[in-house]
Structure formats: C-alpha cells, structure tokens
Amino acid sequence: MKENLRQLRERGGEGGGKGVRMAGSGSERVAVELCKGINGLDxxxxxxxxxxxxxxYLYGGHVxxxxxxxxxxxxFVSTKEIFKPPKAIRGGIPICFxxxxxxGSLEQHGFARNKFWxxxxxxxxxxxTSKSFIxxxxxxxxxxxQKWPHSYEFRLRVALGNGGDLMLTSRVRNTNADGKPFTFAFAYHTxxxxxxxxxxxxxxxxxxDYLDNLENKERFTEQGDALTFESEVDKVYLGAPTKIAILDHEKKRTFVLRKDGLPDAVVWNPWDKKAKTMTDFGR
Structure with a gap:
C-alpha cells in the first residue's frame, strides 16, 4: 500500500508549563500555554x-x-524526527523563507525554519475573534x-478558531535603514x-498550468477532473484559486484550504521509493 502521511504517534518527554493567556473563567481550559516540548524545546x-x-515550537516558528x-x-510529523537544532523539523508546517x-543561493527552503523565533x-x-492564538x-x-544582507521583521500569527480551524498569518516588514527594497520567496510547507x-x-x-519539478520545471496544463496520486509528485500550480480541497476517501475527511496573498500552490508527495531514501522520513 502506497502511503506517506500517517497520523502522528504519541510522543513522550514533554514537561509542564504555564498559561500565558486564559480563555475566561477558572473553570475553562487554558487557551494558550507556554511549556517544554521534545528535547526541552520551548x-x-x-x-x-x-x-x-x-x-x-519556537524553533522554526513551526506548527x-x-x-x-x-x-x-x-x-504528519515523522516518527524519526529528532527535534534537534540546527536540523529543521520534518513534518507539520515548516516556514519557507x-x-x-x-x-536561490541559500540552503533548501531558506533559513527561517532553522531559527529560534x-x-x-x-x-x-x-x-x-479567537482567544487562542500566539x-x-x-x-x-x-x-x-552575511548570507542574505537584508533587514526585516517576519511576524507570524498562529490562531485556533472556535470551530477548530487553524489560521496562519504572515507579515514581512522591510527594516533596511536605507529603505532599499528586496525580494523573497515564502511558503507554508504543510x-x-x-x-x-x-x-x-x-x-x-x-x-x-503547473511547473513539474520532476521534469526540469517544464510547464504543463492539468488535464484531470481532480489530482490523484499514482507515483511521486512535485508540482507548482500557477495562479491557484483561493480555495483548494483535499479529500481523503478512506478517512472520510476533507481538508479545505483557503489562502490570500499566496498566488501559487505546491503539491508534493515523495511516494514510497523516495520516502525510503529519506533518513528522517517515517510513519
């Protein structure tokens, strides 16, 4: 069976912490809590x-x-993930910036996912409207x-809606003393x-239209009624709509993605053959 995204297993080694904002009265759960995670990471x-x-996690600003x-x-987070800087966390929602x-000339996906926020x-x-956000x-x-000579402030808000929706909002501010503009790429690698x-x-x-990274970024047009998976996929869809749905028939679950300000959408699945060659990739 061809699988690569599995439910995150139970993990130990997590300590207590303190609430930094309350949801309301003392009978309600703490809406936001700062604590220690795996390997003592905040x-x-x-x-x-x-x-x-x-x-x-504050390391990588990583959900x-x-x-x-x-x-x-x-x-999905790999069961082989070691949560040990400076290595980026495999899975969840890495910030590419x-x-x-x-x-480009930087390391794969930039350096934001390897930094302590x-x-x-x-x-x-x-x-x-949410009381649960950071x-x-x-x-x-x-x-x-030295590697990328531009001054900036990258602000990230992660919010959990009252209905359980997860909302990420990113804002990048140019703080160059001379006001000189710069260009950058950004993605949520979910x-x-x-x-x-x-x-x-x-x-x-x-x-x-999409660029196929498995075909030297050659440009093609999607032909099917929906995208399905029969082998490795690594495509950049250009001018993607603000709403995209991922349907999991076996789990009878649908993810609905809504985006604003991000023009393209990347679909990636390593399939079983490539996944086996990735040392930090496991169920």
Missing part, C-alpha cells in the same frame, strides 16, 4: 473551547500538531545578514495526515 499549546488544539474537536491529529526549494510581546493590531517574530542575526495516498484526491487545481 513550545506553545493552543486549545479551542471544544477539544481542538495546536502546538507551535507540529493540529487536532480537531475529536482529538484526531490532522498533521526567504527562499523556497533550491531556487521569539514571542512577539507587542504585535501590531490584528483583528481576531504571535511570533523573527529578525535577522549577524550570520543571517504536511497533511492522510490514510492511503492512492485514496486521496485534490480538487481546485483543474485546468491550471
């Missing part, structure tokens, strides 16, 4: 009013868990400036937890 746990939750109201894990893939104690105003910020170090990948289909990308 993480923030977000909790919804009906059982949903999310976990965000590693998202559970619905039934406590079902919706993201200021480069995506190998399209800080909790933003004074974020700019941002409307929200604001993070990343600024360049001297080492970063790993969704699904059952048998051959039972999964993606809707919303029909008739779009």
């Amino acid at each position: 993480k923030v746990v977000l909790r919804g009013p009906r059982g949903s939750s999310a976990e965000v 590693t868990s998202w559970r619905n109201d039934q406590r079902e894990e919706l993201l 200021p480069q995506f893939g190998s399209n 800080s909790i933003d104690t004074d974020p700019p105003p941002f409307p929200t 604001d993070l910020i990343l600024k360049p170090s001297e080492e970063d400036m 790993y969704f937890s699904v059952s048998d990948i051959s039972e999964v289909r993606v809707e919303g990308l029909e008739t779009l």
